[in-house]
């Protein structure tokens with residue numbers, strides 16, 4: 001076990017504070033990562049506040065993780081020490097069911113293992129997230145950060161980004177597709193940027209006219225809000 005210091009809470013609605021806990025030793029297919037950046041997702045706040053009545057305390061949130069590989073298990077083949085990598089919302093799944101076989105691990109029929117507030121499939125210990133110095137993650141759930149991405153701004157792609165990217169890929173969004181984005185928040189602004197990058201004709205639907213300038217700054221979009229405004 002390796003001692004790790006993170007930010008977490010011991011009880012609902014307590015302020016985040018430094019919290020010491022243990023990370024597991026490397027298994028053969030594990031990657032150890034020093035965390036440089038971690039995004040803040042609104043789900044983190046829900047767990048901290050125990051809004052969903054399912055928080056396992058003490059809770060260390062964070063599932064938009066970017067960092068450097070510091071060591072790898074004996075069976076790891078895709079990563080080496082020093083690689084820039086990322087970890088998103090899940091860190092394990094059964095690897096055998098129909099969903100896992102087609103890389104739909106979030107829909108694992110045995111339940112996927114979330115990056116925090118889950119239970120490790122082998123040891124049963126509570127998983128703890130990225131508001132911390134380092135983390136140990138199974139290789140299959142580690143992602144490579146390409147050189148084109150600035151690691152300071154990569155974190156939100158791991159949750160907000162994939163949440164909107166996945167359905168856009170599923171539905172085959174491409175140049176000329178008409179794409180409507182309802183709400184320009186954490187997910188919505190990602191959807192606009194990704195949609196524009198794919199060449200889609202993007203419309204933002206919002207009841208907040210004050211967001212018009214931000215929406216327009218994100219790309220070539222058609223903007224609608226009451227009263228309808230088309231640009």
Ligand SMILES: [Zn+2]
Nearest residue numbers: 041043159160
């Ligand atoms: Zn999230």
Ligand SMILES: [Zn+2]
Nearest residue numbers: 094097100108
């Ligand atoms: Zn599965």
